[in-house]
Amino acid sequence: MSMALAGTVFPEQLCKVSQGLIIGSVLIMSVLTALSVGAFAIPVSNILMGGLTQQQEAVLFSIRLPRVLLAGLVGAGLAVCGASLQGLFRNPLADPQLIGVSSGAALAVAVMIVFMSALNLSGIVSMFALSFAAFLGGLATCFIIFKIASVSGRTSVAHMLLAGIAISAIAFSGIGFLSYISDDQQLRAITFWTMGSLGSALWTSVWLCALIVIPCCFWLFRQSQALNIMQLGEEESRYLGIDPEAVKNSIIIAIALCVGVCVSVSGIIGFVGLVVPHLIRLSIGPDHRQLLPLSALLGAALLIIADTLSRTIVSPAEMPVGILTALIGGPYFLWLLMQQYKKDFTL
């Protein structure tokens, strides 16, 4: 029997390790491509071997590198948050944007944009203020949606999605009102945020994002076994020595922080948190201990690729990356929804 065990478990772990290696190499290749292509091409060989001209160096270090790093951090953060939310709701249809967490955060950002001009804050302080506002907005929405969607320990997906639609509608009417009363400059800033773009990547936003997203991701990784066990149901997880309320609260706070900072630096970029974990689940199964770290890698790679596409396909102009992710993610979501109906899931 133990031989049979060795024979079945070992190749599986090998498969998981090799998946990690494949996704890791995709990530490295996407980083190199993203650094090299664009309106001003920089050969990959020069990036790796050195020998950059002064102009190439300037473009690489002050424009491309912060943008690629930011895309990677935001992609990883959104994917890990999506995977954790799905675990928490016990359903693969949860996504920070779909259930309204991003819109709640964006509303808070819009409020800050319009009212911050009165406060005269300096650059970095205003960036922190925006992130903090986005965090509070995201946190409030997370808790509201959880309260609405959970009835006596069970989470209803229909309630979750409908609550998300309602909250997004409220948030967007708030954003609309703020756009209406704002001046031209504020209007531009708000519009950019709601579309989702990485075009204004600065080193400060990279550092801010890294400071929040990386610890949040590792915190969520630590909860992965608890998330696995919570798939049995909240009561069952309590019998297995887990405090589901504590796990839920800590995960919601980490997600709100992480999504909040992502929204504050890049606006609403949807569907990354939906598509990425689902792709990983298709290849290695639903175990959160592997799902979360691999989602981080693939999320980073996918958003770097999407961002590179969005700034090259209509070059020299650029398209907000949020439009591209929605264009790919929307149909994917519909397909997933149909699959769930086929499997006779109760929505």
Add this chain to the structure above:
Amino acid sequence: MIIAQNISVQATRKTILQDVSCEISSGITCILGPNGAGKSTLLKCLSGGLYPDKGTVFLDQKPFTKWPAKDLAKRRAVLGQNLDVGFPFKAIDIVMMGRAPHVVGRETRHDCDIAEQALEAMDASDLKERIYTTLSGGEKQRIQIARVLTQIDFNQNDLNGHYLFLDEPISALDLKHQKALKNLLIDLKAKSLSILCVVHDINYACAIANQLFLMKSGSLKEQVKNLTKSNLENIYDIEIKEFKSENEKHTTYVI
């Protein structure tokens, strides 16, 4: 030993449990009673899954409210009525989750062995690699039973001080697996495990239990060693026929 002292549970408009006192020591205790009598609620209170509104439940003289969840999880396992699992895990993954309270870091070979033995005990070794969400109701129930067996480390020689709570464990099982579970529970009883089991099958309860709790509308009406026809008629409000085997050793109840 688990002791409940005058526990009551109140829902918004209805009293679910009213002033119940009882104790579970070693052996198999079965709870019988009509729908809505409070059987599952009593099981939840006695397993520490639900704190009663009034009264206290003690495990080894210490109230459940004072036990850390992790320590409790090493002492008792509970099979609820919910068989749904959120994502398509493999059956073996579900069984391995029973090891969670014992494992620090990665699972070891020892943990895998216990899970495999539990699957074998439930005649479910062939389901090991199957996707849990695609299994039938009875197969799911066998996997979940294997999970709780894994949690209490059922292959130890001495299970004294450990508790197993089963809420309708045979509701989806076929006769062959009902019998396998019966034999297993009797084996576990011999290793001093304390088992509390809610069942609807009176004859099944009689065959395994050395103590029976009879419940009706939130109260524990009787605690008996052996059932009688009038006991049953009193709690179920129907006429029940009784058949004795030739040597009068076995009694079968028929509705």
